[in-house]
Amino acid sequence: MAHPTQDLLAAALSLPEGERLRLASELIASVEEPYDDAWNAAWLEELERREQAVRDGGSEGNAWAEVRARILARLGAG
Template identity: 85%
Template sequence: MAHRTQDLLAAALCLPDGERLKLASELLASVEEPHDDAWNAAWLEEIERREQAVRDGGSGGDAWAEVRARVLARLGAP
């Protein structure tokens, strides 16, 4: 990750939760492709499948701290 990007990430991580969520939403919206009904339907189907797996006891998901650590490790963040 470039130095400037690391600096931006460090500053963003200091923001309160609500501001970080708003920033993340804005960043995602800035790179998302145009609206695609087929993609949205497939994603909704996947979300529903995962939700049902949790309800059936087949998946409890992972703790946010673990997921975050994996993502940051992939990004090469400290």
């Protein structure tokens, strides 16, 4: 049985980086909820907290390859 999502992903990954970023932005925008000031403020606060943790040496973060692998595993595509 064909997997259209996997076919689309393979096609998208073959695009130049700029086109992949544009496609990703369009896909995310297509599923985002209406603008919510409280949610955006909370998200910005969380991002600032995480940035400060990195600056303070309390967090080194994770390599993109590791994060991507975990995401794909959770989605059942890895």
